[in-house]
Amino acid sequence: MKKLLIYLLGVALTSGCAYAQSARSAEDFADLPAPKKGEQVATFAGGCFWSLSEGLLELKGVNRTVAGYAGGTTVRPTYELVGTQETGHAESVQVYYDPAVISYATLAEAFFYAHDPTTLNRQGPDEGSDYRSVAFYRTPEEKEILNQVIAKVNAGHHYKNKIVTEVKPFKVIYPAESYHQGYYRLHPDESYIQYVSAPKVHKLALAMGDKMKPEFQVK
Secondary structure (H helix, E strand, O other): OOOOEEEEOOEEEEOOOOOOOOOOOHHHEOOOOOOOOOOEEEEEEEOOHHHHHHHHHOEOOEEEEEEEEEOOOOOOOOHHHHHOOOOOOEEEEEEEEOOOOOOHHHHHHHHHHOOOOOOOOEEOOEEOHHHOEEEEEOOHHHHHHHHHHHHHHHHOOOOOOOOOOEEEEOOOEEEOEHHHOOHHHHOOOOHHHHHHHHHHHHHHHHHHHHHEOHHHOOO
16 A cells, blocks of 8 residues: 555654656656676566665676566556556566676575565555565576575575565566666655665665675675
């Protein structure tokens, strides 16, 4: 529910990733670049794409991330349409990475630490199928790796409950509006970023240790 009001650390927060943003025209959508030579791509959905984009970008070997919409049927949906939960899309992130530096398995493990994969259609204050957890695979090998990583995280009891992340074949991701790209870094003082997004990014950094770029490692 995009307009759910929560109180966190005594601060009233109007929750919902990009709550109260107005509709955008087609010209306002970001580009989805082709991978550069030597790059590979991976696509994940794990709640609000502001924190997921930032958290995965802080990993060694990740060159860039693009926030978008995947897993649904509507062609080039807007944020507002995705929020109705009628398009089938989830807020997602396309990750461009160097496989010589970070493996798909390490990237997948980071994804499971970057959000709570045990909650169905919910991430913290954000509720709805557009915030569901999905790992999209492009090859049978990636599907096998995802299932192996899920078993590893479950066996390690990193979370109290079992992972409910969907493992689905990748079809298409539509880039989100330009104002969503790099939102975490552009708006560090916003309450949602400080009290919802930042703790998730910090949680990832703690879990991944020296897999994070040096400037983002937790000392």
